[in-house]
Amino acid sequence: MLRFILAGVIAALAGRATAEAPLDAADYVAGTLIVFNDNGAWSWYQDERAIVDPAAGALLIGSVSNKAGDGGAARDGNVEVAVHSLNTGPTRLITLHDHFEGDDHDAPALMIRPDGRYLAVYARHNGDRLTHWRISEDPHDPARWQTVKTFDWNSPPVPAGDSRTSYSNVFHLSEERRTYNFVRSIGRDPNILVSADDGNTWSYGGKLFTDLTVGYVNGYVKYASNDRDRIDFITTEHHPRDFNNSIYHGYISGGRIHRSDGAIIDDDIFSAPAPPPTELTKVFAAGTAIGGEILTRCWTSDLAVGDSENPFGVFTCRANDAPANSNFNDHRFLYAWFDGSAWRVHMLAKAGGPLWTTEQDYVGGAAVDPQDRNVVYSSAPIDPRDDTALPKHEIFKGVTPDGGDTWQWTPVTFNSSVENLRPVVPRWKSDRTAVLWCRGTMRSSQDYDTKIVGIIEPRALLAEISH
Numbered sequence: 001m002l003r004f005i006l007a008g009v010i011a012a013l014a015g016r017a018t019a020e021a022p023l024d025a026a027d028y029v030a031g032t033l034i035v036f037n038d039n040g041a042w043s044w045y046q047d048e049r050a051i052v053d054p055a056a057g058a059l060l061i062g063s064v065s066n067k068a069g070d071g072g073a074a075r076d077g078n079v080e081v082a083v084h085s086l087n088t089g090p091t092r093l094i095t096l097h098d099h100f101e102g103d104d105h106d107a108p109a110l111m112i113r114p115d116g117r118y119l120a121v122y123a124r125h126n127g128d129r130l131t132h133w134r135i136s137e138d139p140h141d142p143a144r145w146q147t148v149k150t151f152d153w154n155s156p157p158v159p160a161g162d163s164r165t166s167y168s169n170v171f172h173l174s175e176e177r178r179t180y181n182f183v184r185s186i187g188r189d190p191n192i193l194v195s196a197d198d199g200n201t202w203s204y205g206g207k208l209f210t211d212l213t214v215g216y217v218n219g220y221v222k223y224a225s226n227d228r229d230r231i232d233f234i235t236t237e238h239h240p241r242d243f244n245n246s247i248y249h250g251y252i253s254g255g256r257i258h259r260s261d262g263a264i265i266d267d268d269i270f271s272a273p274a275p276p277p278t279e280l281t282k283v284f285a286a287g288t289a290i291g292g293e294i295l296t297r298c299w300t301s302d303l304a305v306g307d308s309e310n311p312f313g314v315f316t317c318r319a320n321d322a323p324a325n326s327n328f329n330d331h332r333f334l335y336a337w338f339d340g341s342a343w344r345v346h347m348l349a350k351a352g353g354p355l356w357t358t359e360q361d362y363v364g365g366a367a368v369d370p371q372d373r374n375v376v377y378s379s380a381p382i383d384p385r386d387d388t389a390l391p392k393h394e395i396f397k398g399v400t401p402d403g404g405d406t407w408q409w410t411p412v413t414f415n416s417s418v419e420n421l422r423p424v425v426p427r428w429k430s431d432r433t434a435v436l437w438c439r440g441t442m443r444s445s446q447d448y449d450t451k452i453v454g455i456i457e458p459r460a461l462l463a464e465i466s467h
Contacts, residue, residue: 039069041107062109115139190219208274216238222313297324310337316363329352
């Protein structure tokens, strides 16, 4: 049974905050803060976590609730979609799966099918060997959903191996009439599920790439697509606590894996063997110095493809970690974009230390604006305007006038009483922009009291705030 909750529009968590409020006001927000879901969070590796459906005038946001948040144990592990009306304001909260798992890695990836119905795909965090999905009953209407279906990664023709499953990343290529779901599964590598019927059924498509296992897993991948004939991705070799990762880029087109320059490194992604990520284009090499500081242990954060179809994104590195694994408190955000011939990489901002000690490289996160290569949003306990320490993680907007050489920063949040983490900007070809994030207390991926919040503002207003 689905549950519907009227979340509504709330001006702020602690009093009304507007763009006109003084910057030194408590819980300042540069706009009207909307609480889309009063209990939810997400990890980095589900895309798209938030989608805009122009035909419905709706913003859909996937997340997972936790027993430490509002509603307590009764909400623990619910896989949910908040559906916000972009025209009238109210938000409906729809539960896709009751008591699934109270883990932010389980957030659903969302997609609008060619027929206008919604597809939601999700999986436990290494908890079993199943990928789950649901499809809405009617086009552009999230009210009713078909029953849950599952794909079993432990059944033929899936090859033998460690098939515990995490993450879902779904994209439809219209020219292929094929839907892809990229999942961490066999061998702890990124694997592919494919569907020829828009997600009604799935089949195993093979590994995207593979490598000798070092430590926990292989390849942390962020994906982006033009929805027509190409899916781009950036990746690491392994987990940063286990390996001194670099960042690599490639893309799928016509069933082949290409380097950034178009060179083919795998002429059939659906047949073995899969290449290692090191055969892709190296965007950034571990050990590179910027401004005299050596940057190591990279990790992917966000990726987008602009109207030029050249990718751009952000990633993190450790700075001043010498000897290795001696300093986890100085991470950096880096910004990268492909100019059609080469990758250009720039220092973006300081990201600070880890959110909690057992995950040394979990920082507040950063996101690019998919509609504007010159705009990013970051979360850090450091003010990027002058590098002063802040009591809480705050969201800042960065705008570059020169391709990333310099950045102009303005606060989206400031003087906050709680943390502001993991910003997301959904794709939306509009004169408005939505900036979403997790706001509250996060003690681990399985223990958090955070709300899914954000602002929806005219692009002109956000540009005015930036200057």
